[in-house]
Amino acid sequence: MTQNTNNLAAFIWSLADLLRGDFKQSQYGRIILPFTLLRRLEGVLEDRKEAVLAQVETVQAMNLPEEAQEKLLLRATGGLSFFNTSKMDLSKLGEKDIAANLESYIQCFSKDAREIFEHFKFVEFIGQLNDANLLYKIVQKVRQTDLSPKAISNHEMGLVFEELIRRFAESSNETAGEHFTPRDIVRLTTSLVFMEDDDALTKDGIIRTIYDPTAGTGGFLSSGMEYVFELNPQAVIRAFGQELNPESYAICKADMLIKGQEVKNIKLGNTLSNDQLYADKFDYMLSNPPFGVDWKKIEADIKDEHTLKGFDGRFGAGLPRVSDGSLLFLLHLISKCRDTADGGARIGIILNGSPLFTGGAGSGESEIRRYILETDLLEAIVALPTDMFYNTGISTYVWILSNKKARERKGKVQLINAVNLCGKMRKSLGSKRNEMDETDIAMVTRAFGDFTAIEARELDKPAEQKSNRGRQSANPKAEVVKTFASKIFNTYEFGYR
Incomplete structure (x- = not known):
């Protein structure tokens, strides 16, 4: 700016x-x-x-x-x-x-x-x-x-x-997390999704689509457009989105109107039960769906689509437990991928730990993970620091998926541990106490772009400040060294046969 x-x-x-x-x-x-x-x-x-x-x-x-x-x-x-x-x-x-x-x-x-x-x-x-x-x-x-x-x-x-919008988020931080994704997380996710296509995006006459099924105030859509604009001011990016909250929808629509976008492409309503862009496929997709929100209200609609349409619908791979709909949004995004023959698509989605760790063998969650690995869609998962969001301090992860993987990435998944790549904010905003600066974001994107394993590398980050209040241990624990690492696995190593 x-x-x-x-x-x-x-x-x-x-x-x-x-x-x-x-x-x-x-x-x-x-x-x-x-x-x-x-x-x-x-x-x-x-x-x-x-x-x-x-x-x-x-x-x-x-x-x-x-x-x-x-x-x-x-x-x-x-x-x-x-x-x-x-x-x-x-x-x-x-x-x-x-x-x-x-x-x-x-x-x-x-x-x-x-x-x-x-x-x-x-x-x-x-x-x-x-x-x-x-x-x-x-x-x-x-x-x-x-x-x-x-x-x-x-x-x-x-x-x-x-x-x-950012100032509005800060002034109403008690509810901001429902509608605003912090700017540092937006920048990181956008870079990871778009960077693999940097060369293509600099060509003349480029027209691309970007989509967010949980558009909020339009932060991801704006960031995607800004990323491409910096690479190629002549490129045409068409933004699409859907948002459940009327006020957030109004802000997003206003932002798109100001940017000269077709605002009829921004829809109001529940993406999972009433996809108003059901016939559309997209080049790039970015989303930060709500963490741990149940889907009881729309259970009948989702189960009907799963049962009646199977893989011809969005949820053929399986259904997660009703208490958390995060994986439904991920399946929805996968269904929106432009066909590989038409250039393929890339996805960046922010999820909590539940989609990674919940559900034993044979469960809905496990079957969805199996489907994603067996179709070789998953490129990378980045573990983020805690205390990064306005309304929760829990562990979160960025998943990057694509149906047009580069040759060296086929059959592979990259796991990047970036839990220590952050600094303390001078003033907390709700639950957000940490932020990633440009150097932190660059370290993650470089590791992703290089696609090489990195053994635990010590970071030049200050140790956590320990409280002086209360009883102090006679034998305090040694300070844990903060590290950054990247590992690459074959998809079959995740245990599905």
């Missing part, structure tokens, strides 16, 4: 100074993000606004359904995916009737854009801001920020929006 974009994000987030006292800290983002989106949309539409307004009366007189009207009005935007039919903008809302005028302005957006504000419950916050005599002040401050494409590109605006 450049200094300019960082400064812009800090300026926008300073709206929180006006909110302090009247709103909870965890609500700041719910106000700041939609206002930022509104200002950006306004700037993007500025040059085409008159052209759209000139068509409104003609199109409305046709008495067509909303969808048909939208198609006609979109033609006047010159290739944009949204429009607004109001003669107002933030500079024309006035002070006396500002709440009603702002609500009317929002309602004049095309359906996809309007839906984002609805999921933010923006109208409710407009009312609360008005009651607190803050709405006019907020609007005036937002107006001061030029977020038009002439002032800030789509890529830079995406970085600003991501920084605002």
Whole structure:
């Protein structure tokens, strides 16, 4: 992130100074993000606004359904995916009737854009801001920020929006883990998934798809696009995702709209019971599904698909116990892989220890692991440090899978022990006390890229600080040396025959 974009994000987030006292800290983002989106949309539409307004009366007189009207009005935007039919903008809302005028302005957006504000419950916050005599002040401050494409590109605006999302995550860290994957984990996983294709991604005319079935606020989708953009600014990356939580869905959709993506590719709903992208296959997939969440509510749907469709569905390999649906998401991703004949696919998914260790021989979990190994999809598993996530301190792992393994990786699985590759944060965010810096991430990606065994290598990391409180042992344990290692195994060594 450049200094300019960082400064812009800090300026926008300073709206929180006006909110302090009247709103909870965890609500700041719910106000700041939609206002930022509104200002950006306004700037993007500025040059085409008159052209759209000139068509409104003609199109409305046709008495067509909303969808048909939208198609006609979109033609006047010159290739944009949204429009607004109001003669107002933030500079024309006035002070006396500002709440009603702002609500009317929002309602004049095309359906996809309007839906984002609805999921933010923006109208409710407009009312609360008005009651607190803050709405006019907020609007005036937002107006001061030029977020038009002439002032800030789509890529830079995406970085600003991501920084605002990160600040929102920090300000609401008691629930952040449900919706936000920490940025260091996102960077690591994205690098591991994309790095094998670096050469291909630098070619002219590249078009690739990226998918996250548990999209949250869109962190993985944004990171994937950013990775490819840095390699090849001319590459076209099309983002797809589905998210269960309406607010996270709204943030993700807003982020994709700001980046110029087709927001109709971001869906709301339960991916496992209602896959709204069921016919699509993808090049790259990234996911951080919820840890240890049961699937009782959708048990009938999942079991029906397993029984009736078998391997023609997503869950033919087996079903895990109802108390943890992590492996269902993994099977779902495998089913979404583009065929090898069409270029194949790569997957990066973050899981806890349960999918690795739960279930004896013959269990659903064991059969799923057998299927993954026998089809030679698993490339590597990276063991992460503990205390890396906002809402849990448990051990976690990054699984990398692919149906287009390089020749030297066929029949092999790489295990990387990166549990000590982290440093303490100056200030904890919920359960997140550790973070991986660029050097730590580079060590993992280098080990993965080199695909060689590394014997336990001592790390230059400070020892854990021992507490001085309570009774101290007369014979304290010797400090354990922190190490990093990588091992390579044949798939048959995991015990399946």
